[in-house]
Amino acid sequence: MPVGSRNETVAGSMPKLVAYTIDGHAIDIRPAPLERDWMDATDQRFAYRCLPLNIANAHGWELLCPSGFSARWDGLNHKETVRVKADLGTHAPAASHFGHGILTFHVPCLFRTDPGFDLFVTGPINRPKDAIAPLSGVIETDWSPYTFTMNWRFTRSNTKIRFERGEPYCHVFPVERGALERITPEVMPLSKAPALEREFKLWSEGRSTFNADLQQPGSEAAQQRWQKTYFRGVNPSGEEARADHRSRLRLKDFDEKD
Structure with a gap:
């Protein structure tokens, strides 16, 4: 589907989710896997007996860090209070942009969904991370020419957090716009x-x-x-x-x- 298209999806065609990478950039994206390290470590892997947990784990696609880095927040609100340190010889994929203990990943692509579908953007599902938590957003990706950021907020100051190369930092899946508003609870x-x-x-x-x-x-x-x-x-x-x-x-x- 061309960028900016407002035509209706052709009847019977398969819905699409397209990631248009910005020139000079690359994106590492994969279907979210069922497995989680902490679930593997449970006694007899009993966590995998919870089907709702399994389905949620794999409900979308994950964006992966192109390089590893560490970060720390000193508890104050201006931008300079989040310090990011890239691994040697690499460029950190996240930075301090908003202040207030928020760590920002710049997603190097424009996503495009079929007409009437938004993109739910959140952190990696059922992957808890100490001292920092993902923030979620819903974006009208059937028309928007704007990039978006994936943001995490520190939950504890003066604690070093780390993202490894290949670690998921963002999870996305399309949702039908207005579907919730049509529900009568x-x-x-x-x-x-x-x-x-x-x-x-x-x-x-x-x-x-x-x-x-x-x-x-x-x-x-x-x-x-x-x-x-x-x-x-x-x-x-x-x-x-x-x-x-x-x-x-x-x-x-x-x-x-x-």
């Missing part, structure tokens, strides 16, 4: 949805029994180790919940075009 008693209530009670009772049986060596629950009904996309009654249930995302790599 409601609150009502669970008893008003008898089929849902029935499945919930089956799950709740089964969960209590399963957790009790886990303490019994050799029990079926101890052999299973965890309940997999949500992971498999079935209700507690055994009925398939949704034909389009996902247990893994498989996003495409960015193709390089001349």
Whole structure:
């Protein structure tokens, strides 16, 4: 789709996300992986049993640092109070631009989405980092000719933080503009949805029994180790919940075009 195009997406065509790199720059971007170091380190990798966590991990694309650097904030508000030190022989991909303990990455490209789609820009999902936290934004990338920055805010002063070469510093995914505003939120008693209530009670009772049986060596629950009904996309009654249930995302790599 050409930059600046306002034409409707052709019916039946595949939606696109294009990263137009600024001349003289390069971008290292990849589908966000499922794996996380801290999840690998959990006992028997139990963190991967949480399907919502797995799906969120891979829900978009990650931008990677072209070089490593360290930074420190002294707790004051002007720009000079964030000090960035590039690794030897490299140029740091982040700088102090706004002050107030904010570290800024300049993203070297213009993203373009299909008409009616914005780009949600945030930090790497489920990758906590000590002493600094990512800030999020939503950008109208179906028309905007403006670059954006990825910003992190220090949460503790006088603490050195570090980004390694190849470490994700930004996570992006398209969202349909106005979709949230079309939703009508409601609150009502669970008893008003008898089929849902029935499945919930089956799950709740089964969960209590399963957790009790886990303490019994050799029990079926101890052999299973965890309940997999949500992971498999079935209700507690055994009925398939949704034909389009996902247990893994498989996003495409960015193709390089001349």
